[in-house]
Amino acid sequence: MASSLEGTHQLFYGSFIYSKSLDQLEYLHDAAVAVSSAGKIVAVERECGGKDKALEKISSRLGWGSDATTGFSKEVYETGEGQFFFPGFIDTHLHASQYPNVGIFGKSTLLDWLNTYTFPLEASLSDPAKARKVYSRVIRKTLSHGTTCAAYYATIDVPSTNLLADLCLAAGQRALVGRVCMDQLAPSYYVDESPEASLSATRESIAHIRQINPEGDIIRPVITPRFAPACSAPLLTKLGQLAAEMPGLPIQTHISENKGEIELVKELFPPESTGAKDDSYAAVYDAFGLLTDKTILAHAIHLTESEADLIQQRKAKVSHCPCSNSAITSGAARVRWLLERGIVVGLGTDMSGGYSPSVLEAARLAALVSRHVAMGGDETAKLSVEEVLYLATRGGAEVVGLEDKVGSFEEGMEWDAQLVGLGVLGEDGQVEGQEEEDGNVDVFGWESWEEKVAKWVYNGDDRNTRAVWVKGRLVHERK
Template sequence: MALKNQLFLGSFVHCKALDELEYLHNAAICVDQSGTIVAVETECDAVKAKETVFPRLGWGDAEVEVVAAKEGQFFFPGFIDTHLHASQYPNVGIFGKSTLLDWLNTYTFPLEASLSDPAKARQVYTRVIRKTLSHGTTCAAYYATIDVPSTNLLADLCLSLGQRALVGRVCMDQLSPDYYRDTSAETSIAATRASIAHIQAADPAMSLVRPVITPRFAPSCSAALLRQLGALAAEHPTLPIQTHISENAAEIALVRSLFPEDASYAAVYDAVGLLTPRTILAHAVHLTAAEADLVAARGAKVSHCPCSNSALASGAARVRWLLDRGVVCGLGTDVSGGYSASVLAAARQAVLVSRHVSLAGDEGGEGEGERGRERERERLSVEEVLFLATKGGAEVVGLAGRVGGFGLGMEWDAQLVGLGRVDAAGEVEGPDGGDVDVFGWESWPERMAKWVYNGDDRNTKRVWVKGRSVHERR
C-alpha cells in the first residue's frame, strides 16, 4: 500500500550536536510519499500548514495524513542499535556467572545452531524485530547465524515488518564446536556470498536492508578466512563490516597467541583489510592508545555496549577517551550478552558506566585540581548518550545525514514518545504512563533526563521507518 504525504504536528526533539538537544515546539514537519522530510516549520499549526506549506509543496488537503502529538508527547528520532545478535534473543538475561568465552560455549553456540530449524528461526526473529521496534529501534545491526537460509529469513522479515537493518551471516571456522562452524574458509566465503546475493535481490536499492560482512571475531576465524573476508570487503566497497574487538582480557590474550605476528588486536583486522570506514567494532573495552589511534586513522567506528560489558564482567569502555581520539561511537544492546533489547536502557547504562570510569583508581575520592576535572569530564551527559543513540549510531552504520535527526532531506525514522502527566490528585492521566512521572513544572531538559533514566517501551507510542508506521502501542 502506497504511503500518503504526512503532516506531523507538536514538539520535536533531536540532537543538534554531541552535547546539545534542539527543541522545536508548536512545529510542523511534512513527510512526502517516499518517507523524506520536505518541510520543517516552526510556529506552525495545521491551519497554517494547509494555507502556506501545502501549496508550496503542491499538496492537496485530502491526500495528507495528519498526526498530532497529544499533551505530554513529543517526536524523537528512532534509535539505532549498532550491535545485537538476533539469534540470541531468547537468552536475554541468561548468562549465569559466565565470562565471555565460557558464556559462548555454554549458552550461545547451542542456541544459534538450533536456528537452522526454519520454524524456530521465524519465531525468534519475528519476536526480536517486533520487540526492538516497540522500544523505538528503527535501525538495527544484526548478527544472524552461520546458516544461510536462517540469515536470509531474518533479512526478509526485517523487510516485511519495516525495520531498517544490517543483516550479517556469521563467519567462523575455528575455536567453536564441531556442530557449529564453517567447514573451511572457502565454504564460509561461499555461504556469505550466497546470503549477500539474496539480501541484495530482496532489496536491490538497499533502501531498508543491507548485507553486512560479519567475521564473528578474530579468534573464531582462521588467518585464511580473515584474508578472504578482507578481499570480499574490497570486492564490495559499499557493504558494511561488523565484528568484535577487545571485549575481554582473556579474549585479547587468545588473539595474541593466535596472531603473534600482529602488533595488536586492531592490527589483526587492519592487516587483512577489515579495518575501514565501513567497519563497526563492538565493545573496544580494552583498546590501547595505539589501537584507538589506528581505529581513528582508518575511520572505523565503535559500538559501545555498556549493558553487556557489565553483565559479562568484561570491563568499562572509555567512551570519552575514544571520542577525544576521534573515534565515532554509537550504542549497542548486544543482546544477549546485554539483558535488554532497549537502546534507551543502553543509553542509561552508558551514563552510569561513564561515572564508574571517572572513579577508576580514585580510592581517596575525586580530589582537587586538574585530575578531578579530568575525571568529571569522563562522565557522559543525557544529551550525549541520546546523540550516541541517534546521530552517532547513524554514522556508525553508514547512514549519517540520512537518519538520526529531523533535518530537511532526511528520512522519517521517528518515534512518538509519551510521558505520564501527574494530575492534582497525584494520579497519572491516561493509560501506560510507565515509570516516568511529569508534574508539569519540569523544564524540557529535565523531562528528557526523566525519560532516559526511567523510560521504557510503555512510553513509545508509535514508530515510523522511512515514513511507514511500523509499531503502535495499543
C-alpha cells in the same frame, strides 16, 4: 491514530526533539514536519501558530492540497500533552539469534559463556520454524522500543540468515544482516567446514539480501567475522578480499571485549605470521583488510593508545555496549576517551550478553558506566543526557553509514521517528486522560523540557513509545 497510506504525504505537528550536536538537543514546539510519500522530510516549519496554520503553510509552500482527495489531511499526526517526536534509535550491535537467552549469563567468562549458552542456541536455529519464532519476536520487540535500524548478527546457517533479512524487510525495520563467519574455536557441530565454505555461504547470503532489496534502502548485507579468534588466518584473508571486492559493504565484528580474549588474539596471530605492525587486536584486523571506514567494532573496552590511533586513521567505528560489558563483567569502555580521539561511537544492546532490547536502556547505562569510569579518576569521562541520546541516534547513524539519511528532523532526511508519550499527572495524581497509569515516567507539570527528557532517559521504557515510523511507514503502534 491514522495509519500510513501508500503514496500519501504526511504532516507531523507539535513538539520535536533531536540532537543538534553531541552535547546539544534541538527543541522545536508549534512546529511542523512534512514527509513525502517516499518517506523524506521535504519541509520543516517553525512557530506555525497552531496545527491549521501549519497545514496551510506547508500546503502553500509545497503545493500540496489539504482536502481528502489531493492532500494529506487524513495523515496529520499531532503530539498531545507530554508527547514529542524523537528520531528512531539505532542499535549498532545485537545478536538476533541470541534473543531467547537475554538475562541468562551464567557465572562464566565470555569464552565459556559462548560454549555453554550461545553456540547451542544459535546452532538450533537451523530449524526454520524455531528461527522464524525467534527472529519475528526480536524484530517486534526492538521496534516496540523505538529501534528503527539494527545491525544484526544471525548464525552461520544461510537459510536462517536469509529468513532474518526477509522478516526485517516485511516488518519495515532497517537492518544490517550478517551471516556469521567462524571456522575455529567453536564446537564441531557449529562451525564452518573451511574458509572456502564460509566465503561461499557468505556470498550466498549477500546475494539473497541484494535480491530482496536491490536499493539497499531497508536491508543491507554486512560482512561478519564473529571475532578474530573464531576465524583462521585464511578465512580472515578471504573476508578481507571480499571487503575489497565489495567496498560498499559494511563489516561488523568484536574487538577488545575481554582481557583473556585479547591474549588469545596475540597467541593466535603473532605479527610474524600476519604481517601486522604489532600484536594488537586492531592491528590483526588491519593486516587482513578488515579495518575500514565501514567497519563496526563492538565493545573496544581495552584498547591501547596505538590501537585507538589506528582505528581513527582507518575511520572505523565503535559500538558501545554498556549493558553486556557490565553483565558479563568485561569492563567499562572509555567513551569520552574514544570521542576525544575522533572515533565515531554508537550504542548497542548486544543481546544476549546484554539483557535488554532497549537502546534507551543502553543510553542510561552508558551514562552510568561513564560515571564509574569517572570514579576511577577521570572526572571528564561523565556523559550527559544529551550526549547519550546523540550516541543513540546520530552517532549510531554514522556507525551504520546512514548519517546522511536518519538521526535528525532536518529537511532532506528520512522520517525514521518515534512518538514518545510521558505520563502527565492531574491534580489527583493520576495520569490525565487514561484510566490506568501507563509507563514509569511521571510528569508533574512544573518540569522544563530538559528535565522531562532526563526523566525519560532514566525512567522510560517501551510503554512510552507510542508509535514508530521507518522511512515514513508506520511500523509499530502501541494500542
